Structures are given as C-alpha cells and as structure tokens.
Amino acid sequence: MGQTLKKLRLKDALAMRQFFGLATLIGAIIWLQSPTKGHHAFSSEFDIDKPIRLRGEITRMEWVNPHSWLHMTATLDDGTTEEWMLEGGTPNTLLRQGLTDKILQIGTEILVRGYQSKDPDCIPKCRGSGRDITFPDGRSIFMGSSGVGAPPGGFPEDDDQ
Numbered sequence: 001m002g003q004t005l006k007k008l009r010l011k012d013a014l015a016m017r018q019f020f021g022l023a024t025l026i027g028a029i030i031w032l033q034s035p036t037k038g039h040h041a042f043s044s045e046f047d048i049d050k051p052i053r054l055r056g057e058i059t060r061m062e063w064v065n066p067h068s069w070l071h072m073t074a075t076l077d078d079g080t081t082e083e084w085m086l087e088g089g090t091p092n093t094l095l096r097q098g099l100t101d102k103i104l105q106i107g108t109e110i111l112v113r114g115y116q117s118k119d120p121d122c123i124p125k126c127r128g129s130g131r132d133i134t135f136p137d138g139r140s141i142f143m144g145s146s147g148v149g150a151p152p153g154g155f156p157e158d159d160d161q
Contacts, residue, residue, distance in 0.1 A: 045117060045118060045129075046087075046114075046115045046116065046117055046118065046128065046129040047115060047116055047117070047118050048115055050115060050116040051113065051114070051115055051116075052112075052113070052114050052115060052116050052128050053111070053112075053113050054072065054074040054084055054086075054111070054112045054113075054114075054128075055074060055075055055109075055110070055111045056072045056073045056074035056075050056081070056084075056109070056110070057072060057073050057106075057107055057108065057109055057110070058070065058071070058072050058104055058105065058106055058107065058108045058110060059071045059072055059073050059083075059106060060106065061101065061104045061106075063091040063094075063101070064091070065090055065091065066090060067087045067088060067089065067090065068087075068088040068089065068090065068091050068094055069085050069086065069087060069088070070085070070086045070088055070104065070112070070130055070133070070143070071083070071084070071085045071086075071125070072084050072086070072110065072112065082122065082126055083122070083124070083125040083126065084112075084125055084126045084127070084128060085125045085126070085127050085128075086112055086114055086127075086128050086129065086130035086143075087127070087128070087129045087130065088130050088143040088144060089143060089144060094143060097141050097142055097143065098141055099133070099141055099143060103135075108135070109135075109136050110133050110134065110135060111133070111134040112130045112131075112132070112133050112134075112143075113130075113131050113132050113134075114128045114129045114130040114131040114132075114144065115128055115129045115131065116128050117129075129144060130143045130144055131143065131144040132144065
C-alpha cells in the first residue's frame with residue numbers, strides 16, 4: 001500500500017508541475033501580446049526640435065494609462081483645420097495638476113504647446129506630446145510627462161518673450 005501511495009503522490013506532483021508550467025506559458029503569451037507591455041522614452045517618439053503650438057477645440061479626452069490623450073481640432077493660420085491627438089501625463093498626474101473632466105470639456109477652446117511626433121504623417125490624426133495647455137482665461141497648466149528624454153522646463157518661444 002505504501003508503494004501505491006508514493007506513486008499517486010508522484011503522479012499528482014507531475015500533474016501539478018505540468019499545470020503550473022502551462023499556466024506560466026499562457027500568461028507569458030498574453031503579456032507579450034498586450035499593447036501596454038512597454039513604455040517609451042520621450043525622445044523615441046517625439047522630436048524636441050519640432051515644437052508645436054495648436055489653438056482649437058477639445059474633441060475628446062482619453063483618461064488611459066500609461067499616458068492620457070487629448071484630441072483636438074486645431075485651426076491653422078490659413079483657416080483650415082487639422083485633427084490632433086496629444087499625449088499627456090498619466091491620468092493621476094493630470095488630476096494632481098488640476099486638469100479634470102470638468103475642465104477638459106468637449107468644445108473648450110484651448111492653446112496647447114508641445115512637440116510633434118517623429119512620424120510626420122497625420123493619418124488618421126497628427127500626433128504630438130502636449131507640454132502645457134492654456135485656457136481662454138489665461139490659466140496655463142502643465143500636462144506633459146516628465147519622463148526620460150522629456151524637455152526640461154521652459155519652452156523655446158518663452159525665450160523670445
């Protein structure tokens with residue numbers, strides 16, 4: 001009877017090992033296919049030498065991690081419009097700065113300063129990194145990320161004033 005019990009325990013141990021091995025494999029496959037598995041440095045996606053200044057209306061706000069996305073219709077100098085999506089800090093960072101869903105309402109007129117994506121194509125929208133957002137009443141709030149490679153304080157045009 002002792003030998004039979006040992007065989008059962010060994011068989012259970014092997015089955016448990018196979019189960020955990022399979023579970024680990026499935027978990028690794030899911031993680032590898034997850035769109036949020038990696039994080040990027042500012043300089044890998046945005047060009048510090050291409051500052052942007054966009055004036056227009058908020059069309060959508062995405063409060064998602066690891067970066068929020070502000071969508072807007074920017075009015076260009078010639079009167080035409082262009083659709084933009086601007087990466088901001090994490091939702092928690094924006095909330096701590098005072099940017100809430102009550103302030104970032106669809107249709108709100110804003111001025112966003114930031115940096116253009118290294119990918120110049122505007123399909124389906126132009127992309128950039130938003131540094132700060134200014135409201136019609138003059139309030140200006142930092143909306144950017146202070147992650148690796150992000151530009152230090154200030155903005156190129158601030159030096160001209």
